[in-house]
Amino acid sequence: MTAEMPTRDYATRWGVCVFVGAAIWFAPRPEAIDLAGWRTLAVFAATIVGFLLRPLPMGPLTLVGLVVLAATESLSLAETMKGFAKPVVWLVVAAFLIAGAVKRTGLGERIALTLVARLGGSMRGLGYAICGSELLLGPVVPSNTARGGGIMSPIVASLARALDSTPERAPRRAGAYLALVGAHANLITAAMFLTGMAANPLVVEAADQHLGVTYTWLDWALAGAVPGLVGLALLPLLIGRLARPEMVDTAPAQAAAREALATRGAWSGAEKVMAGTFVLLIVLWSTGPVQQDLFQFRLSSTLVALIGVCVLFVTRADKWKDAVRDPGAWDALVWLGGLLAMAMALREHGVIDWFRGAMETRVAGMDGLTVAIVLALIYFYSMYGFSMLTGHITAFAAAFFTVAAAADAPAMVVVPLIAAFSNLCGCTTNYSTGPIVIYFGLGYVPAGHWFRVGFLVSLFHLAVWIGLGLLWWKVLGWW
């Protein structure tokens, strides 16, 4: 999108961002929101519009937003810097560094060639290979960023390169399709398992507290089994429609991959270390409860990822001087850290509470099931205003359960819907959660296209999880 826009649009694009920001900045402010919160909302909205219109890349855009907030004393400089110390940001940074190493060591190419050789009869076959891998890893790697960003995305990127599709040259040949399948498959597996995403337990806790529902690992998996599997089964077809890969005949690529694999020598030391690091990461990410039992301490997802990064450097499988020149990690650090700081300020300065209050008055007087569905829809699309799934869950899950309880909505419709939507809603933007940031960061899909596809995928999710899901939960006797 950016590349296609002529340069003379530059001022116009800035103008729209500034207009949106100024319109909120100078609009009458609800009493419940303090000045800092209101101005943060204005800058946040302008920044998100900027992400779409791209007068500048996301990094400098976010910096401009932070500088505006600090220079107008809306927030303190320290508040605007807060996001750069958040572990989730460094999980994303670590995932980018790992992804870079997968590429540089050559392991990514080897795995990708093998996948193309075995399953590359069609692009759809590769799409299903990605969905299948996500499904296998979903229950055991309890951070969707670790799973999607640390493990799957480097393989997906290598797949695209093996098919001769790079962001600069022929992004739509294969890469755009594969990146979109990878990103959205990650959200579906996150929605299918209590252990599929780090913040999912917060939903369980909130359900217990506000609706008196004990929602176990098995309940979660059961609720998601039918809509989740249907979703994964249809996803490669849907993305095939929304971002049709230009590569139709994969037979020559498959033959070339077989040949390349045959002539490829033995595993290099770096490849072996990289593979070992992968195994280490999966083991450490999947044994959290065991670590807790044995040591009364579990390594957080970020810490595991950083351990992996350190292993790669200490063994010299990867080199710092290459890693530090790889822009993905630092780009994400700047804009994601900045956006998180704004999101924290929105919560601390009353914007989130105000939104919650507005929603309560909106659903008053509706019948139970309608309330459940309306709440779920609002919950889903309110993600546009959040920078991270975890922040969204923290801010809203409990609140929505409270409103649902007050309105007598059927609990075992509300809980599975909110549980699933807590993850699926990440489809809407390019900044919703670590792996989305990373898949988007591969550079195959321009921001505008990402948002369009995301919106259409959101309709697909609603159809599957409300349409089919409600039916399935009726069969289960949940309502």
Add this chain to the structure above:
Amino acid sequence: MTAEMPTRDYATRWGVCVFVGAAIWFAPRPEAIDLAGWRTLAVFAATIVGFLLRPLPMGPLTLVGLVVLAATESLSLAETMKGFAKPVVWLVVAAFLIAGAVKRTGLGERIALTLVARLGGSMRGLGYAICGSELLLGPVVPSNTARGGGIMSPIVASLARALDSTPERAPRRAGAYLALVGAHANLITAAMFLTGMAANPLVVEAADQHLGVTYTWLDWALAGAVPGLVGLALLPLLIGRLARPEMVDTAPAQAAAREALATRGAWSGAEKVMAGTFVLLIVLWSTGPVQQDLFQFRLSSTLVALIGVCVLFVTRADKWKDAVRDPGAWDALVWLGGLLAMAMALREHGVIDWFRGAMETRVAGMDGLTVAIVLALIYFYSMYGFSMLTGHITAFAAAFFTVAAAADAPAMVVVPLIAAFSNLCGCTTNYSTGPIVIYFGLGYVPAGHWFRVGFLVSLFHLAVWIGLGLLWWKVLGWW
């Protein structure tokens, strides 16, 4: 240094770092320090040894240190990430981004060519040009990082390149000499003016509080006038001895610079914006008190630097995609942020207090003047254990004044010595303050050489400021 060492030394170098760390980790711990503090000290020491021996670059070394602290539960993961949100770190990041833009816009080359054409009759002439510029900017740019890192270092780097000296090829031709002069000149001007370094006012405050001395801007400038000017006058000669530039005859370079300037076209738009940004930065950095009077709010040094960065991107004088690939900023972010987190933990977990206590017992029973000098020496060299001048001042200035007061040391010897040494002590390491980080980051001087030169410069400072300084302050009638 790194490059010359054969690869088989890799294990040995790691071995030494691990040994130093383990020796402290497992040694009996003073009661006043908690376990977290003691282990942080062990890892900090091992990391600093690693900075010297370089089994890995500083970025991954620091990451390994943080991971060890977090994985052993010595510090929480959040504690180890704290440094990445410190404004001083982002001042350094911004300075690196500005420095990159000075290079990419071509303005650096233009200024450097002009300097070489006018003053490049000898390397010494260029050294004096750097010292003179620092002296001019010293009183008005109240952050030594802003001054040295944001303004001077990009010009120094361009100077070196104009003389055909790059870090990869011929670093000792000119670059090593110029970088060392620039770095050490910055510390001298920081020591000469109350407004030469951001944390200097803390020294004044502590002197007032613990010694009852009102140490004004004029007192500070007066105290530093003689030793400071002598220091600046001798510095280019001293560095010429310690890091003799291989380039002796600069006449051809001067002729080439004149020719290059003559054939160089008019100023480009990017050059003009870059020059304008420089002016903006100097104005904003130097008008803090005026801003305070007019708006009851002053832009912090970091915020000013970030404003400069935003101006460069918004005007498209610089491009994010180039800036984000420039490794200096991100390298410094990782290791400086990590080191700062360790330094904060050292303070919070009792290590600094313990050191202060140990020092108090050390000087008991000495006469006043001896105590003043001994304290100043300890203060100076304790900088080896700190990651930032500001942290050192915050931790120790007040404490040393208390000890001095108790021992009846002459106040108007103690105050000017501690005031000057608060800045000069930055000569010891390559991580002591922003501009040092940045000059070192130019890559002309290997770590080992940097430390060696730094130690010899420290002896020079002691000779000038204790020898000549005491005499000068006697003349002033201060003791």
